[in-house]
Amino acid sequence: MLGKIAWKNITFKPLNTALCVSLLLFGVGIISLLLLIQHQLEQKFQRDLKNIDLVVGAKGSPLQLVLSAVYHLDAPTGNIKLDEARQIMDGPMVEEAIPLAYGDSYRGYRILGTTHDYIKKYDAQLASGAMFSDPMEAILGADVAENTGLEVGSVFLGTHGEVQEGHVHDNHPYTVVGILQKTNSVVDRLIQTNIESVWLVHSDHGHDHSAIDSIHAVELDFNHDHEHDHDHDHDHAEHVITADSMEITAILLQYKTKMSVLNMPRIINDQTKMQAVLPALEINRLFYMLGVGATTLKMIAGGIMFMAGFSVFFVLYSRLKERKYELALMRSVGYRPSHLFGLLVLEGLILAALGYVSGWLLSRVGIYFVNRQAESDFNMQFDFAWVPGEEWLLLLTFSVGVVSALLPAWQAMRMDVSSILSES
Amino acid sequence: MVQTNNIKYRYPGSGMINFPDLEIKARQALLISGESGCGKTTLLHLLAGLRRTVSGRVLVGSDEISSLSPAKLDRYRGQNIGIVYQQSYFIESLTILDNLLVSPYARDKNRARQIADRLNIEGLLHRYPKKLSVGQQQRATIARAVINGPKLILADEPTSALDNKNCTQVIELLLEEAVANDAALIIVTHDDRLKSEVKNWVELEPLDN
Known part of the structure; x- marks a missing residue:
């Protein structure tokens, strides 16, 4: 009662x-x-940060670099020269270095040129299809596939920049070769391809076979950990690197010991045209401000x-x-x-x-x-x-x-x- | 059924009131009259256990309620004493039926309906108290007073707000309910109309202060 x-x-x-x-x-x-x-x-x-110890990119706002390279939430700070980036990637204490090249999008989803290491870092598994291997092959994150309706075998055109109204690269269609399972990480919202695709799309002589060849040569360097002892195409590769035309946007680095990370930002910021940022530090700062x-x-x-x-x-x-x-x-x-x-x-x-x-x-x-x-x-x-x-x-x-x-x-x-x- | 023995009460800062001894059997009625301010309501509240006597004994049946602990007294009052007030008090957010069953010791809906039927308010059970006339409210109050089958029914000026017709009806209902429940009925009033209805009465002396 x-x-x-x-x-x-x-x-x-x-x-x-x-x-x-x-x-x-x-x-x-x-x-x-x-x-x-x-x-x-x-x-x-925190989840998307994984074990990225250091982000290297063009000079600019450190927070912008982290937001753009790690979380893909912001525009890039600019591009860096591949040969300068390689010096850092080949550093003795580097455990893993993943190059990123981006700047285009499809229906608002960023097209990220990278290596297979990126997918491994986020433990992403293929739901269907296969990994990208040749230029202009792309794999889609789960959300991208769901919201765009693209399937394995579909063909799409990238748009320059992050907005949907940008210039369409209609000479270089991408082909979907694989779709990833949902990971609940940043990967779900990315379209991944290899770096060569991004170069190809932005090169002036896109239909030129020699460009593709030279791009292949550079890719070999990534995948074979800079083994200079192979003979074929060696000259060609040197030519491409020294041609100064190859740029990437950022590198994600993991070091063998945390101690070795601490000095890196100062060294890189002082001695190169690039900047290096500890992403955990920037994110803590961001959350402090929020x-x-x-x-x-x-x-x-x-x-x-x-x-x-x-x-x-x-x-x-x-x-x-x-x-x-x-x-x-x-x-x-x-x-x-x-x-x-x-x-x-x-x-x-x-x-x-x-x-x-x-x-x-x-x-x-x-x-x-x-x-x-x-x-x-x-x-x-x-x-x-x-x-x-x-x-x-x-x-x-x-x-x-x-x-x-x-x-x-x-x-x-x-x-x-x-x-x-x-x-x- | 009810017996008082030499009970006294003192308001803070005033003199001692001595009340005459009362004795009343089940199914009987007793009228306590007197001028306003002579302590009628105080006596009623002492009998109900709402106030404590300074000395003396109040017996209901064989229970000496003047010596019960506060918790036991509240329980005893809820189970054995039904009170009808001069004004009809209700919980205004509850229907009449819920008001009849408001006591923590009231469980029986059927009994509530039977009593309401007897008091001719069965059609009002799902209305809210404010929607009832004064006469209807007083009947509902009587129904609530007898819901637990009390040994003692106490009524404080139950008729002072009523016209002659309603006055007669209410006093007859109270007498009937006392008989129906095998209870003693004590009415406190200065309403002389009741003296023709109830044979036993006690007049309280005015306070000399």
């Missing part, structure tokens, strides 16, 4: 209830949305929660005057003072629960709209699942409900039943 009385009393004054619940709703909604985005963003950034904004928003939401607590208190307390006769009546039909205390705390809890549930739903509606925007702007998707920290929010909301109800509940418990019932 107590539960029924509590529930009926709350629904009996819908406007009072709406006030409490809407304040709680916005407080919970904002905090929950922030938790969701922050947690998933950090998780996603964190400042998120903290401000959380404080605002905390203020709303405080007001919500106050409104729960106010509603229960002001209703206490109207309800003193019915509370006295409850005592006279056998309820104990502790029952009345429990009744008011229960009402506070119900208000809190309504606020939490509706706030939770609001945050998910928020995510839906954020997703619609983030999808097109950043190629990012957030999911709706429960994230760590939300259990604290639940606890906080219930505490707000209980604490706000304590004083009214105490007063209800202590009222003088006899003198209230003697009033006429």
Whole structure:
């Protein structure tokens, strides 16, 4: 019966209830949305970072370089010369070096020229087809395949730059040779090909066979770890490298020991035209900056929660005057003072629960709209699942409900039943 | 059924009130009358266990309620004492049916319907208290007072807000319910119309302060 009385009393004054619940709703909604985005963003950034110790690219904003080369969220800082890049890639402490060349896209998805090492790094498996081997062969990430409808055997044209309205490279169609399984990493949203394809598309003499030959030669160098002892095409390769025409966009490096990474940025930044960045450091800086904004928003939401607590208190307390006769009546039909205390705390809890549930739903509606925007702007998707920290929010909301109800509940418990019932 | 022995009460900062001894059997009614402010309602609340006597004993059946612990007293009141107030108090967010069953010791919906039927309010069970007339509200209050089959029914000025016709009806209902529940009925009132209906009555002396 107590539960029924509590529930009926709350629904009996819908406007009072709406006030409490809407304040709680916005407080919970904002905090929950922030938790969701922050947690998933950090998780996603950490996951995509893999074990990339160092990113080398053209000089410019270090953060831009990391966002563009590791996360494919930003435009590149520029290109670097292949022969300069190779000196770093061949360094004695380098465990693995993956070259990247990019700048084109297909329907908003970046076309990334790289080696097979890139796919291995992200543990991506083929869902169908085969890996790329020849120029102008491409494999698609799972999301790309799903959203563009391209299949193995399909042919498509790259667009210069990242926007869909850019110049179309109609002389050099790509052929899809494989589609990757979903990895929940950045790979899902990339079209991968070999670096030669990217060069080919951007070379002026694209139909010239000698260009393709020379490109093959350079590729051999990547795949055979710079073995200069093979004879064929050796001269040709030298010619291409010294021709200065070959550029890549960035290199992802993994070092044998973490210690050897520390000095690299300074050496590279001082001695070359390139810059080297520790991506983990940049991402920490980014999250620190985002964190400042998120903290401000959380404080605002905390203020709303405080007001919500106050409104729960106010509603229960002001209703206490109207309800003193019915509370006295409850005592006279056998309820104990502790029952009345429990009744008011229960009402506070119900208000809190309504606020939490509706706030939770609001945050998910928020995510839906954020997703619609983030999808097109950043190629990012957030999911709706429960994230760590939300259990604290639940606890906080219930505490707000209980604490706000304590004083009214105490007063209800202590009222003088006899003198209230003697009033006429 | 109900017996009081030399009960006294003192309001903070005023003199001691001595109440006359009362004795009443099951199925009987007793009228306690007196001027306003002579302590009628106080006596009723002492009998109901809503206030504590300073000294003396209140016996309901063989239970001495004046010596029960607060928790036991609340339980005893809920199970054995039905109270009708001058004004009809309801939980306004609940229907009449839920109001009849509001006591933590009331479980039986069928009994609520039977009593409502007897008091001629069975058609009002799903309405809210504010939608009822004063007479209907008073019947509902009587129904709630007897829902647990009390040993003692206490009524505080049950008729003062009612016209003659309703007054007669309510007092007859109270007498009938006392008989039907095998309970003692004590009515506190300054309404002289009731003296023609109830044979036993006690007049309280005005307080000398």
